[in-house]
Amino acid sequence: DAGVIQSPRHEVTEMGQEVTLRCKPISGHDYLFWYRQTMMRGLELLIYFNNNVPIDDSGMPEDRFSAKMPNASFSTLKIQPSEPRDSAVYFCASSRDGQGVPYEQYFGPGTRLTVT
């Protein structure tokens, strides 16, 4: 099993540019999560999907952020336009369904985004 795959691992961009982060979850997992990690705010959930449908996007900071999951094996997190305060490590995680069972969320290696 290749685990959760994220690309790119590092991204440096200028303020105002569009940034697209990509994630491939573990095959067979029904849930996909996007987290953001910063020194100030720690790890926070941005949005999560179940069977490709967004379930909770209350953590998405503002309209500049959007996430899609067109199929079970691919998701994107887009920031347009990017700002310096978006600089952070963005994690994707996936999990399988488990009613009443706390199945583990498997995290990808993260994308370190720097907006200058």
Added chain:
Amino acid sequence: AQTVTQSQPEMSVQEAETVTLSCTYDTSESDYYLFWYKQPPSRQMILVIRQEAYKQQNATENRFSVNFQKAAKSFSLKISDSQLGDAAMYFCAYRSAWGSNYKLTFGKGTLLTVNP
């Protein structure tokens, strides 16, 4: 909303000694799950141990064990026989057991240093 508090930003331990990391949480729910995740310098988030709130018995995984005090809303992690590879940031996390709410709420983390 649930909150998770880790009151120790940094801890250190001598190799082969035992260390305890603290975590408290606030919730009005009676059923939930608690987790400890480890994040080494590689940035990868790794599940260390999990606890179901309805279980009175404390979870144990090899050298890692928890002290779960439901009434006090406390969930500490004990690492026995500490090894150099245990050096990492440790995050406590909460997940509701209700419905399909799979959101993880994380504490700010404790940086553990292991001294040879």
